[in-house]
Amino acid sequence: MTFWNFARKSALRKPLRSALLIVSVAMTFLIYGLTAGFVAGSQGTAAASDELLGVMNAAGRGQPLPMAYLSRIAALPGVADVSPITRLRGSVGDARNVVAVSAGDPDKLLAVSGADLGLTPSLIDALKSRRDKVLVGQSLAQAQGWKTGDSLTVTAFRTKKDDGSRDWRFEIAGIFEGKNASTDTHFILAQYEYINKARARGIDTVWAFALRPEPGMAAQDLAPQIDALFANSAAPTRTMSEKQFLSAFLSQYADVKRVITLVVGVSFVTLLMIVINTMVFALRERRFEIGVLKTLGFRSPQILLLVLAEALFVFVVGGAIGLVVAKLISLATPPALGLVIGAQVSLRTIALILLLGFVAGLLPALSAMRTPILAAFRTR
Amino acid sequence: MISSIRQITSMSRATLLSLPRRLAISLSMVGSIMLVVCVLCGFLAMARGFEITLQSAGSPEVAVILGGGTREETNSEIPAEVARTIMAMSEGISVVRDSRGTPLLSNEVIVPVEYRDHPDAAGEMLALRGMDPTGPDIRREVILSSGKYASPGTREIVVGAQLAATYPGFGIGEDVRLGPVVWTVSGHFSAQGSAFESELWGDIDAVRAAFNRVGEVQSLRLRLTEPSAIKQLAMAVDPLAGAQLKVLSEADLYASQSQGTSRLIQLFGWPIALLMAIGATAGALNTMMSSLSDRTAEIATARALGFNRLSAFVATWLEALLLSAVGVGLGLVLSWLTLNGWQTSTLGANNAQMSFRLVVNGDVMATAALVGIAIGAIGGALPAIAAARVPLTVALRARG
Incomplete structure (x- = not known):
């Protein structure tokens, strides 16, 4: 059995649990994708140019x-x-x-x-x-x-x-x-x-x-x-780029960006908490198996990789679902709403998926790696 | 029946006492529900705070007359003869009059002006209202907290308490540049935190002169002797048809402004909160599944001893409900402590900045709590059904 096959098997050991984790991850990245798309798109500043300059009255817009x-x-x-x-x-x-x-x-x-x-x-x-x-x-x-x-x-x-x-x-x-x-x-x-x-x-x-x-x-x-x-x-003037003008204007509508950062931050914290805890718990159930693997000659780094791969699997599948659904929603909504999920947002989302998957897997993986063979057998 | 209840209580007790074994994962369920409750509370409190600020702004005893068939002050325009005709009405309308019997009437314009706290700041749009000297008398709900009202014909402004608190540049006696000219702050007024406090008030002639609007009037305000007198006033001005006048109470004017924005906040907030709730439900299901797998042997043992399926179901479900109740409680306390009264601002009517405070009140909390409990109830139901159906023999073979 190859390593990846083994990782896949252990990730799907309890299919319901993995499916639920994937749902949690998908929801989080759906929220992330939508909000990032909202900030990038409607909020107009994505398309606004840094090059175009506007000269306005320094006494205020409308003057x-x-x-x-x-x-x-x-x-x-x-x-x-x-x-x-x-x-x-x-x-x-x-x-x-x-x-x-x-x-x-x-x-x-x-x-x-x-x-x-x-x-x-x-x-x-x-x-x-x-x-x-x-x-x-x-x-x-x-x-x-x-x-x-x-x-x-x-x-x-x-x-x-x-x-x-x-x-x-x-x-x-x-x-x-x-x-x-x-x-x-x-x-x-x-x-x-x-x-x-x-x-x-x-x-x-x-x-x-x-x-x-x-x-x-x-x-x-x-x-x-x-x-x-x-x-x-x-009439003194004030010259700024189209982008500066738009973002200054939009920041007046409640601090859109601050609200969004807060919400996204909160949902990521929730997600990490759920995934890390579930995986730690799942691994506790499997201490015996890990002991067996070690007895069979698996090295600690391999155990580490195994658990990390499991976490990454959950994040990649869930994150991909979330991103794709966010993209579909952005295509389905009218352009006036201004949801745009372009290459930049997608790349950032993918990077975050990998990063968070790694972070979420690290703690359980380290604890699995450190499990002494004897302690593993004592759980029996 | 009695034995059934006793079975349920003892099984539930055993389950709850075994919670420390699953402390970390149970805490993650509590925590995720807490955060969902906080986010939902945040959005609802924003929408509610915005509504309250606008709905408490107007008085039902102040009548507003708008012209040009619009319900917004910015787009309204009133011909000068309307004010003259109303001033000349000696009877037929129940409005407050001065000592000579002329109705107390204020001609008003509202101008969005850009204000910068220091020269490099981005600039905020504020609403500058020009009014007659009678304006403050008509709004009896507004209190001059310090200084004096603007004198007629001078470039003086009085500043709403919210703005004065936000921008240090609005101290009494300070000079501020609004539009092309410099104004002197002559006083501050307060209005119980309502939308008025986000306005600047100046003399109408000074405002019109500074912003190239000489002769324009956007709205008229009159003080009614009682709220119901508004119909009478509407009838009285109806013959002045050409101007397409609209008579409404100030309370209605501000309340109608709140609908759009608070709906927008809710439209944005609910989907996010629901998506988070789905994620948290999946997390809760996982937690309870783990709890179930942790207790399978115990449940099976109890069942073998004669406990019925119901007690296994209730014990598991109760654990989920209890955990979510703790999460909801913590979430409500946290959002009440941190969010309630948090001041923020948005672009309101008249294209100007409007400050408001977040309000975490009873129905905001009740809605958020219901969603939180629902997460626990749904997340706990499936594992509870599974717990009721734990097969005795297979379970006894498991080793804990």
Whole structure:
């Protein structure tokens, strides 16, 4: 009988017990996979870029910046492209059906975030064909059932038109898909010119400037240069990367990360406690067998490996089930929930499975290894 | 019947007295149930704390008038003539009036502002409410704990107790930068820990001037003489149709804001707690299986001596229930000691930070306890059935 065969046989010695342990392990890694996927995906920062910079008013989000800053930022060495961004939030149809519209300069948008949002020159040409054309993100279009050619009216919460109405009419010129599944495409892209000209207040101001540094220029070096440019002006700026912005914004929703770390930590503690104790107990029942193995000439390290392999078996099978179920759930849930289990999360989960399996097996394995032959026989 | 009861008690006693032999594995069952109870308590306490903070915020005697067909203050807009018409109503509405007989009315706007404790901090969105000098009089539930209310036309703010406690920069007399201008903190107010305490209050004209909202009014507030007078007020403002006005009590306004978030917390918390509970049930089953295999010879001996199957079943099940009860008890004590009153915050209505405290109360504890006991009951039932069916002969051959 080979070593692995033997390990498998002893792991399945009490099939029910092993199955139950596998269930515990699977549940733990299911929780881990889901929460890690949640943090990585929805929470948006997975797809957010470290390279894209946003320049906002240092006085706070929502405070405008003058459009005049555009040329000064664009002239700064190291800035490849920059687009003004203004935002408009409103409802479509039902007052609870809230959508967000971001408006920018179409050509600059293509240069700045074309790759991330999946914008193509033909989409941008369609967008430019008339002032009131917009592009809609795939996830939003899917949720609302919109398709190219539809028109929609956004009733803005704040932004009024110069004729006093809040209804903004748009026509959909195309759908953008985003770079991959984790890209946030739950918004509408409009043209800055259209909104800027038609609004009653805040003409020639922007919500932010989005810019891409030239290749070879590090974003974190460029940001302080931009802020230094306007440090002593009426509206000082604050420049940060898309990722920093999103994580700062999300951290306000209860410390999502802290809650999740706590929950995952607690479930791992529970799991380790259950598995270690069960294995120690199982080995106590088998002290006699271990004594026999030692008498037959098995060396202590081999006994150690045997028990370790048993623990690893439980963890690998259980962990794999948990990870696969988590992946299936992430595929089954709508993208708006933002569960993304990509290669990075999977690799981290696998590493944790092996690590925890090793830790859980070590204590029982050491105690089995140290069992003296005589003591083993005395249990009889 | 009597002998059956006596069999059960003596068998149960023997089982429980043998617990020290399986101490470690029994403790792991207690511990895992304890942790499941803690996690569930945590989520439920968060949802409940959030609800309580919002539901205790509004008074049923304060009427809020919103315009533009919305139920949220941020999106609401009230034409100036509405306030003028109401001020001119000398009768027909039961509202509190000042010495000259004009209704006590406050025009209000709410602006999300970013606040940074020190220049490099990430910045939190806080709600800055601009109100007329009558605003504090209308909210009689709110107490000025120190300092004074903002004087009309000045850049002064009064700060809710929760915010003052969280950020040292809101001490009385301190200057804080909110938006483009610097404000002076003139006082602190408290409101029994409700959602108001996460707001900053300033003078309406100063707030509107600073944030480019001159002339805007988002909501009107009036003090009713009794809660039921709200219907009368709604009838009275109904003719001012063009503005699509909505009249509701402040209590209703805040209570309706709590539903979404507390449901979200529960939607997130329950699946996690249930998955953990399944894992812990598997663990409990294992523990009880071990207990069973530890006692097989004893059970068989007792059965051979004439004990019935029921006593074997009850003894094993009782052990599981007892262990889970200990786990539940420890979990409840632990979560009550550590979680109850823990202050946290989330993004509430108006896109601004809202602080709340976790509340571990009776029904949170009862729900968590039920789940914990269920783990023990389910995890113990199968091994207990197995215990009742231990075959006498095979068991006697086993050596302990």
